[in-house]
Each structure stands twice: as structure tokens, then as C-alpha cells.
Amino acid sequence: MLHTAMIGIGAARQNGPFAMTHDCVRRLLKQMTEDDPGDTGRAELEAAFEAIWLEHGPWEHGYAEHYRALGSKLLDSLHRQLNGRTSMSSAAIPVHQGGLELLVHAEDSWSGGGERVLRRIRTGSGGMDDMSVGPALLLLAAQEGAGTGRAEVVSLTDDAVHSVDLKPTKLRNRVKTLGEFGEQIRQGSFPATGKAEDCPRCPHWFACGRLPRGDLALGAG
Ligand code: SF4
Structure with missing residues (x-):
């Protein structure tokens, strides 16, 4: 954070048109979880997106025009994955x-037949990273209290639903990793683990981690 303020790169992160289009779909997803317009159909979904787009x-x-068409393609997938619902x-x-x-x-959840289903909806592509703790947490949340539950990750770009299907050993390993994270947090250790897909979108834009030794003189020169 101090890096960002000192070097003055706070505005370095600028979303391109592709990221802005995905961001519009994410805003629509948020809106759909906050308002309940009822099952109003695909045309109303498009109209709600158009207002966000403008x-x-x-x-x-x-x-x-091409980015707007991409937005409509993502909406087609969303509409299919929600079976026509326009609220979540x-x-x-x-x-x-x-x-x-x-x-x-x-983003979406429902219960039926004695089980809870939790769905995370991603606008991007790619399957579920079963080495990450995120999907494991989603599955554990689906099973919390109720005992039985399913977790799914929807990818709108791929128009696909990925079931979080972690075998008990993998689930135990992810919980172990969580415990290690917890220990690090308690010790105040937050090591930066830069990733090619995360750092370009981070407000710190690659500049983070330990500060160099030495005195800081503001306004010098
Ligand atoms: S490692 Fe990358 S994503 Fe994490 S804080 Fe640093 S710049 Fe941001």
C-alpha cells in the first residue's frame, strides 16, 4: 500500500474494454442478487444489462459493437444456466x-431434496482449480449445518457448470492448507504471492511486499 502511495501508481490499473464488459456482467449479477424482478425473461435481462452498459x-x-455482442453472449449463457430465472x-x-x-x-443458492446447493458464477473461462481452497470452502459451506450439499462453479464464457467434486483426502488437504493460512494470519505474516493473472488487476500493480531499508524523505529534490 505504501509502495502504491509513494510511487503514485494508484491509477495505473485501468480496465480495458474486455475487462469493462465482464465488469458490466458482474454488476448485473450483483443487481440480480439484490433485486427480485421475478421471472421476467431474457429480454428484460438484456434491458437491465443495457442500462449498466450505458x-x-x-x-x-x-x-x-463487438464487446456489446460479447456481453449478450454471456447473458445467453447466464439465462441458460439459471433456467430462465432473472433473479438469484x-x-x-x-x-x-x-x-x-x-x-x-x-451468488446463487437453493435447497431441495434435503440438500443445499451453492453456486459461484464466474464470467470468465476455465474449470475449477481443485488445488485452491476457494472451491473447497464453497463445498464445505454447502455442507455446513445441513450435512449434505453440493457446490458448483459456473463459467459463463464456457457456458459450463463445473461441479466441485473433491474426494475426502483432497478436502482434508485443503482444510489443512486453511489451517496453515490461519496460523500465518495469527502471526501477522501476509506474504505476497504474485500471480500473472492477479497482479495486473491489483490496485498495487506489481509493487508490493517488503519496503527497502533506509530513511524516507518526502518532498525532497
Ligand atoms: S502480489 Fe500482486 S496481487 Fe498480490 S498484492 Fe502484490 S501486486 Fe497485488
């Missing part, structure tokens, strides 16, 4: 694992 989308870009029931479920108390969020 406020936040790259509508002035030279290739705006988000969930925030407390999970107690690895010595931590965490609040796990899901």
Missing part, C-alpha cells in the same frame, strides 16, 4: 474450519 461499459470504444438468491454462510471462522459467499 453507464459503465466501453460503449465509446471503436469496437464497442445469494448466500453468505459462516464456515468454521482450520481454526478459522470464515464467511463464504455464493
Whole structure:
């Protein structure tokens, strides 16, 4: 944070038209979890997206038409994955694992047949990273309290639903990793683990971690 303020790169992160289009879909997802317009259909979904697009989308870009078409394609996938629903029931479920108390969020959730289903909806592509603790937490949240539950990750770009299907050994290993994270947090250790896909979108834009030794003289020169 201090790096960012000192070097003055706070504004370095600028979303391109592709990221802005995905951001518009994410805003729509958020809106759908907050309002309940009822099952109003695909056309109303498009109209709600258009309002967001005109406020936040790259509508002035030279290739705006293509990005708008991409937005509609993502909406097609969303509409299919929701089976025509235009509202979602988000969930925030407390999970107690690895010595931590965490609040796990899901964009969509429902219960039926004695089980809870939690869905995380991603606008991007790619399957579930079963080495990450995120999907494991979603599954644990689905099973919290109820005992039985399913977790799914929807990828709108791929128009696919990935079931979080972790075998008990893998689930135990992810809980163990969570416990290690908890220990690091308690010790105040937050090592930066830069990733090619995360750092370009981070407000610190690659500049983070330990500060160099020495005195800081502001306004010098
Ligand atoms: S490692 Fe990358 S994503 Fe993490 S704080 Fe640093 S710049 Fe941001």
C-alpha cells in the first residue's frame, strides 16, 4: 500500500474494454442478487444489462459493437444456466474450519431434496482449480449445518457448470492448507504471492511486499 502511495501508481490499473464488459456482467449479477424482478425473461435481462452498459461499459470504444455482442453472449449463457430465472438468491454462510471462522459467499443458492446447493458464477473461462481452497470452502459451506450439499462453479464464457467434486483426502488437504493460512494470519505474516493473472488487476500493480531499508524523505529534490 505504501509502495502504491509513494510511487503514485494508484491509477495505473485501468480496465480495458474486455475487462469493462465482464465488469458490466458482474454488476448485473450483483443487481440480480439484490433485486427480485421475478421471472421476467431474457429480454428484460438484456434491458437491465443495457442500462449498466450505458453507464459503465466501453460503449465509446471503436469496437464497442463487438464487446456489446460479447456481453449478450454471456447473458445467453447466464439465462441458460439459471433456467430462465432473472433473479438469484445469494448466500453468505459462516464456515468454521482450520481454526478459522470464515464467511463464504455464493451468488446463487437453493435447497431441495434435503440438500443445499451453492453456486459461484464466474464470467470468465476455465474449470475449477481443485488445488485452491476457494472451491473447497464453497463445498464445505454447502455442507455446513445441513450435512449434505453440493457446490458448483459456473463459467459463463464456457457456458459450463463445473461441479466441485473433491474426494475426502483432497478436502482434508485443503482444510489443512486453511489451517496453515490461519496460523500465518495469527502471526501477522501476509506474504505476497504474485500471480500473472492477479497482479495486473491489483490496485498495487506489481509493487508490493517488503519496503527497502533506509530513511524516507518526502518532498525532497
Ligand atoms: S502480489 Fe500482486 S496481487 Fe498480490 S498484492 Fe502484490 S501486486 Fe497485488
